[in-house]
Amino acid sequence: MRGAFFQALMEVARQDSRVHLVVGDLGFGVVEPFAREFPRQFLNAGVAEQNMTGVAAGLALAGKVVYTYSIANFPTLRCLEQIRNDICYHEANVKVVAVGGGFAYGSLGMTHHATEDLAIMRALPGMTVVAPGDPYEAAAATKALAIHPGPAYLRLGRAAEPSVHDGTPPFQIGKAIRVVAGTELTLVSTGGMLQSTVQAAQLLARQGISAEVLSMHTIKPLDHGSIMNAARQTGAILTVEEHSALGGLGGAVAEVLAESSHRDARFRRIALPSEFSKVVGSQEYQRLQFGLTPESIVREALELLRPRGAVTVHA
Amino acid sequence: MTSLPSPPTMTTEELRRLAKRLRLHVLKMTNLGKSSHVGSSFSMIELLAVLYGRILRVRPSEPDWDGRDRFILSKGHACAGLYAVLAETGFFPLDWLSEFYVDGGRLAGHVTKSGIPGVELSTGALGHGLSVACGMALAAKCDGHSNRVFALLSDGECDEGSIWEAVLFAPHHRLDNLIAIVDYNQIQSLGRVAEVLDLQPFADKWKSFGWEVREVDGHDLDALISTLEPLPLAPGRPTCIIAHTVKGKGVSFMEDKLLWHYRSPAGDEYENALRELEGE
Numbered sequence: 230m231r232g233a234f235f236q237a238l239m240e241v242a243r244q245d246s247r248v249h250l251v252v253g254d255l256g257f258g259v260v261e262p263f264a265r266e267f268p269r270q271f272l273n274a275g276v277a278e279q280n281m282t283g284v285a286a287g288l289a290l291a292g293k294v295v296y297t298y299s300i301a302n303f304p305t306l307r308c309l310e311q312i313r314n315d316i317c318y319h320e321a322n323v324k325v326v327a328v329g330g331g332f333a334y335g336s337l338g339m340t341h342h343a344t345e346d347l348a349i350m351r352a353l354p355g356m357t358v359v360a361p362g363d364p365y366e367a368a369a370a371t372k373a374l375a376i377h378p379g380p381a382y383l384r385l386g387r388a389a390e391p392s393v394h395d396g397t398p399p400f401q402i403g404k405a406i407r408v409v410a411g412t413e414l415t416l417v418s419t420g421g422m423l424q425s426t427v428q429a430a431q432l433l434a435r436q437g438i439s440a441e442v443l444s445m446h447t448i449k450p451l452d453h454g455s456i457m458n459a460a461r462q463t464g465a466i467l468t469v470e471e472h473s474a475l476g477g478l479g480g481a482v483a484e485v486l487a488e489s490s491h492r493d494a495r496f497r498r499i500a501l502p503s504e505f506s507k508v509v510g511s512q513e514y515q516r517l518q519f520g521l522t523p524e525s526i527v528r529e530a531l532e533l534l535r536p537r538g539a540v541t542v543h544a
Numbered sequence: 545m546t547s548l549p550s551p552p553t554m555t556t557e558e559l560r561r562l563a564k565r566l567r568l569h570v571l572k573m574t575n576l577g578k579s580s581h582v583g584s585s586f587s588m589i590e591l592l593a594v595l596y597g598r599i600l601r602v603r604p605s606e607p608d609w610d611g612r613d614r615f616i617l618s619k620g621h622a623c624a625g626l627y628a629v630l631a632e633t634g635f636f637p638l639d640w641l642s643e644f645y646v647d648g649g650r651l652a653g654h655v656t657k658s659g660i661p662g663v664e665l666s667t668g669a670l671g672h673g674l675s676v677a678c679g680m681a682l683a684a685k686c687d688g689h690s691n692r693v694f695a696l697l698s699d700g701e702c703d704e705g706s707i708w709e710a711v712l713f714a715p716h717h718r719l720d721n722l723i724a725i726v727d728y729n730q731i732q733s734l735g736r737v738a739e740v741l742d743l744q745p746f747a748d749k750w751k752s753f754g755w756e757v758r759e760v761d762g763h764d765l766d767a768l769i770s771t772l773e774p775l776p777l778a779p780g781r782p783t784c785i786i787a788h789t790v791k792g793k794g795v796s797f798m799e800d801k802l803l804w805h806y807r808s809p810a811g812d813e814y815e816n817a818l819r820e821l822e823g824e
Binding site: 318319 | 677
């Protein structure tokens with residue numbers, strides 16, 4: 230997603246000289262082409278995220294369209310108050326971009342696990358929150374945000390995920406993409422879990438179960454319509470995210486369902502417990518520890534579809 | 545580049561009268577609203593008077609005019625002073641000042657931008673204003689505009705690490721259109737700056753980061769004029785003005801007293817303060 234983001238941002242910057250990229254001294258090997266082609270639209274603010282974010286707000290209040298860029302929690306949590314007060318309160322045109330969503334930097338340890346970002350960004354008034362599912366979505370989101378006024382958070386995965394889509398999907402902020410059609414349950418994925426979720430749907434299909442897959446790339450504003458449709462049509466929703474169970478995709482969908490007329494729809498979340506990972510390991514390894522694999526998605530899906538009243542025995 | 549508009553040209557005597565009116569407004573506002581921070585406003589009254597009466601290129605009738613100088617009050621708790629000077633210089637009607645800090649009123653207890661002409665940035669959490677000012681100054685450079693950006697900080701605010709991130713940033717980017725002013729009244733929330741977290745040697749710190757620094761008596765109108773009029777002081781370098789001030793300046797029993805960071809003037813204290821300020 231990282232490469233797709235930079236490529237898309239360069240296209241955007243070519244067309245619109247207001248577009249500025251402000252980085253927090255990160256992006257070795259990927260920011261250079263942008264910096265070379267757009268020296269007047271590029272700024273390395275140094276290892277100083279609070280100032281980076283304040284500067285971005287000042288640039289935006291003077292008419293620029295600003296993307297701040299760093300990894301994991303640095304562009305979000307380190308400078309949260311600057312995002313809240315300087316960007317969100319002023320409806321400043323700043324897009325906060327983090328690479329390394331979830332466990333993308335798994336082996337680097339807890340400091341580099343961005344696992345509460347969606348909840349925290351989502352809570353900020355006026356903030357649009359986007360977590361694309363693959364490089365095609367990342368490119369489309371980057372371009373869409375450039376013309377979407379106001380604050381936004383763009384959560385990218387890592388450097389070279391495989392694409393899930395065959396080409397650029399129809400992308401609209403706040404509108405889920407149906408990646409797989411299905412009738413018996415709906416798997417709703419956000420961010421980099423899309424590939425595993427699609428794989429889970431394929432595994433379910435082998436068992437004769439027809440699962441729909443939605444890529445919920447926008448967490449806020451949430452696509453209520455697609456959730457309502459799923460509740461009506463399949464009646465069973467399983468959310469999948471590489472993020473804390475508190476306040477992310479699952480929480481957001483649960484809120485919608487609980488207040489809707491579809492409270493009888495079946496619902497489960499696959500998300501991280503509210504604890505720090507205690508294991509050392511890559512994204513793949515971390516996902517395995519926390520049940521974020523196609524196989525565990527299948528297991529949860531089968532639990533969700535188990536007839537009501539059946540006794541579940543947990544090991 | 546557009547040609548520079550003339551800043552307003554109040555005489556020293558007019559500025560003195562403006563400063564007196566500002567203190568009276570602030571006293572009445574904090575009394576009416578039962579609000580704190582009267583001392584924090586009083587220490588920067590002359591600064592505001594000189595900036596708005598003599599230095600800033602702004603158009604009160606056209607507050608969003610592109611070519612305007614930007615003024616950010618980073619010490620947002622002293623908003624009563626800012627609201628008063630904006631009203632006095634015609635950004636909004638004077639009677640709005642009676643809507644400060646009261647339920648359903650227009651003017652919030654920290655600087656709030658929405659719906660208030662002339663306010664550039666909402667502040668109140670310390671350590672934000674200088675970074676945003678850097679961004680605005682950078683944008684002006686980038687676009688070839690000649691406007692300047694002023695940020696007025698408190699001394700206690702300089703405890704914030706984010707301030708020093710910005711202090712490092714501005715000279716590196718040669719922001720000579722940026723002016724940081726520190727209202728150095730030597731008192732912060734829980735005590736004297738020197739005792740809570742000493743800033744000294746303060747001027748040397750800014751100088752060593754690459755700023756052009758001037759120290760000035762923050763209540764001496766002529767000294768402030770002669771310091772602020774020749775800005776920028778050095779091509780390629782941002783300016784820092786350390787204004788030595790007295791918290792609560794203008795009311796004898798408030799001067800240099802921590803209590804008046806918090807206490808709202810009421811009853812006899814209010815009457816006595818009023819008499820003192822009116823009799824000035």
